[in-house]
Amino acid sequence: MSNIENYLAPSSIEDAAAALAAGPATIVAGGTDLMLQTGSGQKTYAPTLINIQKITEMRGISKDGDTIRIGALTTITDLLTDAIIAEHLPVLATMADKFASDQIRNASSIGGNICNASPAGDSIVPMLMYKAEVVLVASTGTRKVPLNEFFTGPGKSVIQENELLIGVDIAVPPAGFKGGFGKFGPRPALEIAMASVSVGGVVKDGVISDVRVAFGAVAPTPIRSAETEVALEGKKLDEETISAAGEVASSSVNPITDVRASDWYRRHLIRVMTEEILNDVS
Amino acid sequence: MSAKVDIEFTVNGAVRQVSVPADMSALDMLRDQLDLKGAKEACGEGECGACTIIVDDASVCSCLMYAADCDGRTIETIEGVQTVDGLDPIQQAFVDQGAVQCGYCTPGMVMQAKHMLAKNPNPTEGDIQRGLEGNVCRCTGYRKIFDAVAEAARS
Ligand SMILES: Cc1cc2nc3c(=O)[nH]c(=O)nc-3n(C[C@H](O)[C@H](O)[C@H](O)COP(=O)(O)OP(=O)(O)OC[C@H]3O[C@@H](n4cnc5c(N)ncnc54)[C@H](O)[C@@H]3O)c2cc1C
Numbered sequence: 001m002s003n004i005e006n007y008l009a010p011s012s013i014e015d016a017a018a019a020l021a022a023g024p025a026t027i028v029a030g031g032t033d034l035m036l037q038t039g040s041g042q043k044t045y046a047p048t049l050i051n052i053q054k055i056t057e058m059r060g061i062s063k064d065g066d067t068i069r070i071g072a073l074t075t076i077t078d079l080l081t082d083a084i085i086a087e088h089l090p091v092l093a094t095m096a097d098k099f100a101s102d103q104i105r106n107a108s109s110i111g112g113n114i115c116n117a118s119p120a121g122d123s124i125v126p127m128l129m130y131k132a133e134v135v136l137v138a139s140t141g142t143r144k145v146p147l148n149e150f151f152t153g154p155g156k157s158v159i160q161e162n163e164l165l166i167g168v169d170i171a172v173p174p175a176g177f178k179g180g181f182g183k184f185g186p187r188p189a190l191e192i193a194m195a196s197v198s199v200g201g202v203v204k205d206g207v208i209s210d211v212r213v214a215f216g217a218v219a220p221t222p223i224r225s226a227e228t229e230v231a232l233e234g235k236k237l238d239e240e241t242i243s244a245a246g247e248v249a250s251s252s253v254n255p256i257t258d259v260r261a262s263d264w265y266r267r268h269l270i271r272v273m274t275e276e277i278l279n280d281v282s
Numbered sequence: 283m284s285a286k287v288d289i290e291f292t293v294n295g296a297v298r299q300v301s302v303p304a305d306m307s308a309l310d311m312l313r314d315q316l317d318l319k320g321a322k323e324a325c326g327e328g329e330c331g332a333c334t335i336i337v338d339d340a341s342v343c344s345c346l347m348y349a350a351d352c353d354g355r356t357i358e359t360i361e362g363v364q365t366v367d368g369l370d371p372i373q374q375a376f377v378d379q380g381a382v383q384c385g386y387c388t389p390g391m392v393m394q395a396k397h398m399l400a401k402n403p404n405p406t407e408g409d410i411q412r413g414l415e416g417n418v419c420r421c422t423g424y425r426k427i428f429d430a431v432a433e434a435a436r437s
Contacts (some may be wrong), residue, residue: 007350032343035346051348065301075340077340101415101416103342173404190416
């Protein structure tokens with residue numbers, strides 16, 4: 001049984017922060033995770049339900065100098081068509097194209113995907129690669145947390161009960177930056193990733209630098225792989241480097257076996273997708 | 283019992299006011315409070331698209347949307363597709379192509395096709411298949427459904 005005593009739909013970040021300060025609340029954006037998790041009993045509602053969808057200042061993508069802000073209510077569909085994303089952060093559009101189905105992309109927010117904190121959350125993997133920072137607001141102030149320090153376990157993060165994630169900030173990648181994203185499941189649509197990979201770096205004269213590598217669905221949270229980054233940094237992107245990096249990538253992870261894939265298969269997918277992306281950018 | 287929320291929104295061109303429990307889905311509100319039974323519940327998990335409606339120009343699964351979130355929005359359901367002149371061209375194409383078998387998925391298919399054609403009036407076969415990847419037909423009559431959407435795009 002549900003116990004929602006109070007429903008609020010604030011239209012500003014300030015009002016939402018004040019509502020969060022007033023007592024325990026559940027936030028809802030698109031509802032695609034929350035409706036299912038409350039329906040199955042995996043999650044229970046706090047006494048107050050706060051619908052943030054009317055906070056228009058939290059939707060959309062903007063560029064201020066060298067920083068791109070993606071508002072928390074930006075949908076996965078928005079990423080597919082936005083000009084700033086296409087020009088500066090195209091790997092997010094590649095990700096969006098592999099996300100769920102049209103109906104789910106239209107409803108799913110970036111903030112919800114991050115705060116749901118699934119080890120397989122698709123948008124998180126390329127955002128780790130782009131070194132995103134999340135912007136958290138409470139009535140007491142604003143703080144920024146690097147995305148790779150945000151998650152603490154499946155469904156868990158450092159966000160506090162009184163905080164609202166208002167967006168993510170990503171620095172415009174340096175000139176010559178190239179990257180990719182790969183996700184694998186039994187069919188192309190509506191799949192939770194068995195494993196996902198995002199790799200990026202500056203490729204100049206065949207040499208890759210400023211390398212960032214991130215994996216999804218192979219650890220309790222999406223992760224950056226420092227070992228794979230070191231194996232690539234400053235190297236010529238030839239067959240030898242790429243195959244060595246694939247080897248390091250697959251041995252650097254320690255995935256679980258579950259109904260969707262065995263640990264062996266997940267490691268294999270990490271190797272293959274890492275090599276595929278490196279071949280594409282080389 | 284959850285708190286009740288008073289909402290006002292436009293559905294198929296008419297302004298409606300209802301009071302809904304805070305945890306109710308848009309699908310349950312449409313079916314049980316407005317007696318609009320076109321949108322169907324099948325999986326209840328966003329995987330099948332039988333409950334597809336169009337909200338402010340975007341198709342969504344109404345089983346995962348909170349009814350309270352309909353407040354202030356413009357919603358179109360299968361009941362609003364037919365015009366005074368008769369069937370919508372997409373509905374007509376489904377009839378002409380024999381794209382309806384048991385019919386349970388049809389309202390969702392038509393609404394998703396409508397949204398897709400609004401965004402992309404000249405889809406390729408691949409675009410049609412991708413556009414409908416969130417809609418399941420348990421009769422597996424996909425061939426005729428794809429043909430119907432292609433015909434609707436031509437007409
Ligand atoms: C059929 C189906 C297919 C799916 N496919 C994919 C897929 O391919 N890839 C994938 O990654 N996910 C997938 N998902 C999961 C889900 O759609 C995404 O995680 C989505 O981005 C969640 O966004 P939302 O706006 O619906 O979040 P909600 O359900 O509204 O919220 C999710 C959680 O985040 C919290 N929250 C939301 N916004 C904020 C905020 N701004 N500040 C603080 N807390 C907040 C909520 O309290 C809740 O706990 C799928 C889901 C379904 C039903």
